[in-house]
Amino acid sequence: EAQVTQNPRYLITVTGKKLTVTCSQNMNHEYMSWYRQDPGLGLRQIYYSMNVEVTDKGDVPEGYKVSRKEKRNFPLILESPSPNQTSLYFCASSLGRGPGEETQYFGPGTRLLVL
Amino acid sequence: QKEVEQNSGPLSVPEGAIASLNCTYSDRGSQSFFWYRQYSGKSPELIMFIYSNGDKEDGRFTAQLNKASQYVSLLIRDSQPSDSATYLCAVNTNTNAGKSTFGDGTTLTVKP
Numbered sequence: 123e124a125q126v127t128q129n130p131r132y133l134i135t136v137t138g139k140k141l142t143v144t145c146s147q148n149m150n151h152e153y154m155s156w157y158r159q160d161p162g163l164g165l166r167q168i169y170y171s172m173n174v175e176v177t178d179k180g181d182v183p184e185g186y187k188v189s190r191k192e193k194r195n196f197p198l199i200l201e202s203p204s205p206n207q208t209s210l211y212f213c214a215s216s217l218g219r220g221p222g223e224e225t226q227y228f229g230p231g232t233r234l235l236v237l
Numbered sequence: 238q239k240e241v242e243q244n245s246g247p248l249s250v251p252e253g254a255i256a257s258l259n260c261t262y263s264d265r266g267s268q269s270f271f272w273y274r275q276y277s278g279k280s281p282e283l284i285m286f287i288y289s290n291g292d293k294e295d296g297r298f299t300a301q302l303n304k305a306s307q308y309v310s311l312l313i314r315d316s317q318p319s320d321s322a323t324y325l326c327a328v329n330t331n332t333n334a335g336k337s338t339f340g341d342g343t344t345l346t347v348k349p
Contacts, residue, residue, distance in 0.1 A: 153335050164241075164325055164339040165281070172335045180336065212280060219334055221288055224269050226327075226337065228280035 124149045126229035128213050134235045135203055143198045143232050145213030153216045154196040155180070155226065156188065158209040165212065171196055203236045210234075238263055241328050243340035252349050256313040260326030260340055263307065270302055270309045271327040275342070281325055284311070316347040 126147045135141055147154065155170040157180075167180030171190040185207055187199040196215075200207060211232045217223040244259040258272070269288050273281035287293045287300040287309065299312040309328075313320055326340040 155335070155337065157339075162341065164243075164341040165327075166339070167337055170335040170337070178333075178335060181338070221269075222286070224329055225271070225283045225286060226273075226281075228282070230280055 124227075126213055126215055126227050128211075128229035128232050130232060131230060132233050134237065136237050137204055138202050141200050141203060141234075143200075143211060143213075143234070145196045145198065145229060146194050147196075147213075147215040147227070148194065149215060149217070149227065150193065151215035151227075152193075152218050153224075154190065155214045156186070156196070156198045157212045157214065158182065158207075159212060159231075160209050168198070168211075203234075205236050208234060208236045239340075240264060240338045241326055241340040243324075243326050243343045245343070247344040247346060249346045249348060250316050252316060252318060252347055254316050254347075256316045256320065256345055256347070258311040258313075258324050258326075258343050258345070260309045260311075260328075261307055262309070262326075262328045262338075264328070264330055264338075265304075265307065266330045266332050267304075267307075267328045269329040270300070271329075272298075272300060272309075272311045273325040273327060273339075275323045275325060277322070284324075313345075316345075318347045318349050321346050 156168040157165040169188040171177040213229040214226040272284045275281040323342040
């Protein structure tokens with residue numbers, strides 16, 4: 123089954139304790155992104171990747187890191203989480219940039235609470 | 238000004254009516270436009286994308302794009318209670334491959 127998976131789905135942590143949220147897709151997609159979603163707000167792009175070893179900042183990159191060492195994986199790293207990073211996080215992937223290829227497929231989401 | 242703005246909700250329509258969702262964007266370099274639907278507690282999923290000016294129809298859904306006015310809309314005909322969800326407008330530019338900007342979303346309720 124074609125899908126985007128994220129782990130963990132739920133996470134409670136404390137301020138300053140490094141964490142990683144994994145994202146993996148099995149559709150051989152070129153593009154992958156991380157978003158956060160907060161109440162009343164839409165999706166805000168944190169980072170995106172156009173291919174292996176190619177990443178760029180989205181609209182809200184502060185406090186986050188990413189890496190793309192393999193095409194299928196795109197982990198999100200919070201090196202020193204703070205309470206304002208409490209949010210719902212979505213990973214997404216898309217095939218490419220041509221017409222019809224930009225549709226994003228989203229993972230199930232990771233709900234993070236930073237105490 | 239936000240890069241992508243959607244009409245403020247919530248929007249409530251009776252079953253069988255037409256629901257109209259609107260979105261404006263500020264970047265004239267925007268090339269591709271998407272409508273995603275998100276049920277409560279779920280992930281967004283694509284409804285339609287549109288690239289060219291004019292209308293694009295898919296079943297009960299019609300997307301309309303007017304690049305001159307920097308406006309994209311989604312019409313849902315014969316609205317059903319199952320259409321009750323948050324609708325997200327997303328815009329991609331041609332100049333920054335991979336960057337995608339979403340509006341805040343409009344929550345639609347279809348009342349039986």
